[in-house]
Amino acid sequence: MRGHEIEQLIKLLGRLPGFGPRSARRIALHLLREPQARLVPLARALDHAAQAVKTCTTCGNLDTSDPCHICTDPVRDRSVVCVVETVGDLWALERAGVHRGVYQVLGGTLSPLAGIGPEDLNIASLLDRLECGGVREVILALGATVEGATTMHWLMDKLSQYEGVAVSRVAQGVPVGGALDVLDDGTLAAALGARRPA
DSSP: OOOHHHHHHHHHHHTSTTOOHHHHHHHHHHHHHSIIIIIHHHHHHHHHHHHHOEEOTTTOOEESSSSOHHHHOTTSEEEEEEEESSHHHHHHHHHHTOOOEEEEEOSSOOBGGGTBOGGGSTTHHHHHHHHHSOOOEEEEOOOSSHHHHHHHHHHHHHHTTSTTOEEEEOOTTOOTTOOGGGSOHHHHHHHHHTOEEO
16 A cells, blocks of 8 residues: 555646556656655756746747747747647647747637637737737648637638738648647648648
8 A cells, every 4th residue: 555645646647648547656656766866856847837937928838938938039020920729739830940930829729519719718819919010921720620620710710800911721731630739840840831821
């Protein structure tokens, strides 16, 4: 029988995406074998991240500053905004190095069945950017799911009101049912490079 602290650690690890009870036990054992070298630094890093990381009020990215380093980067092309579902999708595009503009993280997709409407997503700040002017293209880089397609069509309708703003979407390379954060860099590059008008 394991002590309460070990059970709590396993339970918390088991709540992480991709970890089941067996994975959580293996990770807990790995951490506990050398707690000073593995567990303590991890606990410190988690505590530090909890204190330092914040959501960028401009785009929705996670960073230690607000606005985030992407929004404040003077080299970025602020006239091209890439709309993604999650921060994981943003990180995937950044890892691939295929987008040199800025981003808008929606924080999910429209899902009437789950009760998620436009007001539940980070859409208002995107529309604020367009109202301020200076945006010439919005790239819709949403997953090829039913919810992603629903969100894309809703956004295309909303964005059509802004004259002089081209709306494009990622093209080939993103499979139906696929999520951006699990695709390889080459697939992401092909999808973004072959975008077409929405």
